[in-house]
Amino acid sequence: MKRRIGLWLKDALGIAVGASIFAFGLNYFIIANRLAEGGLTGVALMFYYLFGWPVGQSYLIMNIPLFIIGWRLLGHEFALKTLWGTAVASLAIDLTAQYQSPMPNDILLAALYGGFFLGVGLGVIFLFGGSTGGGDIVARLVNHRWGWPLGRVLLMFDVIVITSIAFIFGKAVAMYTLLAVFVASRVIDFVQEGAYTARAAMIISEKSEEIARRVVSELERGATVFSGRGAYTAEEKNILYCVVSRSELVRLKGVVYDTDPKAFMIINEVHEVLGEGFRTWNS
Template identity: 80%
Template sequence: MKKDIGTWLKDVLGIALGGLIFAFGLNYFIIANHLAEGGLTGVALTLHYLFGWPVGTTYLLMNVPLFVIGWRVLGTEFALKTVLGTAVASIGVDLTRAFQSPMPGDLLLASLYGGSAIGLGLGVIFLFGGSTGGGDIIARLVNHRWGWPMGRVLFLVDVVVITSVGFIFGRSVAMYTLVAVFVASRIIDFVQEGAYSARAAMIISEKSTEIAQRVLEELERGATVFSARGVYTDAEKNVLYCVVSRSELVRLKTLVYELDPRAFMIVNEVHEVLGEGFRNWHSS
């Protein structure tokens, strides 16, 4: 029971921290420089610029009907964490208005810094299982109802909002907003997947046993051998599969070439590896 409470408390604190980072980035860089955002955040910002409505309160109120639908369709746990993330972010935006600091003449830097801060905040929220509502709820509901990919739905929502921003405030604001949204998406991926990036290699060779032994001894990595049949030769062959860190890839290619210059090797980028020798499951 203590473990459950501890995990819950860690998630709450993580979501709260992410919400505050998001709020600070939105105020300090985006709102201060009259830029916009995608999703419902962009709608709230547009209403703020046009009518002076408080961004946080407006965003929170727009999410209320989505909370109700999301709770009924997607479950209680998701709804609770979404309410927490949205509430912290919304209240934080209104409370940190004093931190607005315009960057005269340099909207590119404002969009880059703003996108980075917002992406960091959202990434932390997502990392702890939370959500800030808005387009995220819409995407989940559409995915649940019609099976559309969430990424595509989020993209469509952003396109509609940013296009509207372009018509209302001009193409320049829309373009810098696109920069901020793009940077934020990359930072979100970075936070969720981590800076660590591994490589997965599939090696087809007549000397797969020798290669596996060298990988085990020199790289101290495990490997898995699959039996396969070549279509062209109709011959039985072994396929060696192993995962190494990015820095170990050159050593892997070198030892494969030394043992079998005719080996066929495929290398793929792996964004996350959990287990012995890589990232601990408890830190994911």
């Protein structure tokens, strides 16, 4: 019980930190330079630019009916984290409204920095299992009602919002907004997956067992052997599968080539590996 409470507190703190970073980036770079955003945040920004309504309050008010409707679909744990993330983000947006840095001579930098901070903030929130509501809830509701894929719904929502921004505030604002959204999406992936990338190798060789022994002894990595059959020759073959760090890839190639120069090797990039020898599950 204490461990579960500790994990909840850890997640709540992480979500709060991410929401604060998100709010700072939104105010300091996006709002200060009259840029916009996708999703429900973009709608709140339109209300702010047109009517002067506080962004945080507008965002929270728009989320309340969506949250009530989608409570059962979200699941209690995710719903509570979403409620917490939305509330903290809304409060932080209004509290940090005084911290704005207009960059009239370089809107491009404002879009890049804004996208970076938004991506870091949202990435941290997602990393701790939270959400800021908005488009996430809309996508889940539409998926439940009509079965549309979540990614497609989110993309459509962003396209509608950014298209509206283009008509109301001009094409330039919409283009810089697209740039910020793109940068944010890439940073979110980076935060969630980390800078560490591994390599997964599939090796087809007549000497797969010998290669496997050398991988275990020389590289100190595990390996798995699958049974396969060649489509052209119909011969039974062993397929060796192993995961190594990026720095160990050259050594793996050397082991394979030294053992069997005729081996067939396929290498894929792996963004995250959990387990012994790599990242632990609770890291």
